[in-house]
Amino acid sequence: MKRHYFINDHLDELKHVQRDLLAAGLTPxxxxxxxxxxxxxERLRLNPVEAVLQKDVVRGTERGAAIGLGLAAAVLLLAWATGLAASLGWMPPVFLAVVILGFCTWEGGLIGIGEEHADFRRFHNDLAAGRHVLLVDCDQDQAPALQRIVANYPGLEDAGSGSATPAPVIRFRDKWSRFLELAP
Structure with missing residues (x-):
């Protein structure tokens, strides 16, 4: 899948684009x-980017976990090299390594909450100016339909493309939302 970005000045027009995307077989x-x-x-019932995904939580968590993994490995290596593990046993160094890994992962996520998502930073000035960004994740077979829809709306400015949400995640979210609609 590939993510396509479009910038627009009018949410009313994006409401019509959303309707056309649904009619073309794309899912919310x-x-x-x-x-x-x-x-x-909310008033126009447009599909917003979830607040948590507007922040760099996932990337921050991954960075924190990578740092924590390195520090945890260093603790275990130091315990082995100094002979501390042989005298005290492996339980205290392993416990300390797990705590360090967990703390760094948690702290990385907290730092990510305070940062704008890396993929959306380039739109910061447009958003501040009151413009709106449409993100569309589509397969190669859906790309022609997307291009036909975009051609009908001259107010949509192509703002490039990037990596999309993985297809299995989109399929799961689609099935989950259908399940919630059926639930009483």
């Missing part, structure tokens, strides 16, 4: 609108 987990006007997104 495949497209989102990034905007600072959250109230208008």
């Amino acid at each position: 987990p495949q497209f989102h609108v990034l905007s600072e006007d959250e109230a208008a997104l």
Whole structure:
């Protein structure tokens, strides 16, 4: 899958684009609108980017886990090299390594909460100016339909492309939302 970005000045137009995307067979987990006007997104029933995904939580957590893994390995190596593990046993160094890994992972996630998502930083000025970003994740076979829809809306500015949410995640989210609709 590939993610396509489009910038637009009018949420009303994006409402029509969303309708056309649904009619073309794309599902709600495949497209989102990034905007600072959250109230208008809700009023127009546009599919917003979830608040947690607007932040760099996942990337921060991954970085924290990588640092924690390195530090945990260093603790275990130091315990082995100094003979501390032989005299005290492996339980205290392993416990310390697990605590360090958990703390670094947690701290990385907290740092990520305070950062704008890396993929959305380039749109910071557009969003601050009151513009809106449409994100569409589509397969190669859906790309022609997307291009036909985009051609009908001259107000949509192509803002490039990037990596998309993995297809299995989108399929799961689609099935999950259908399941929730059926639940009483």
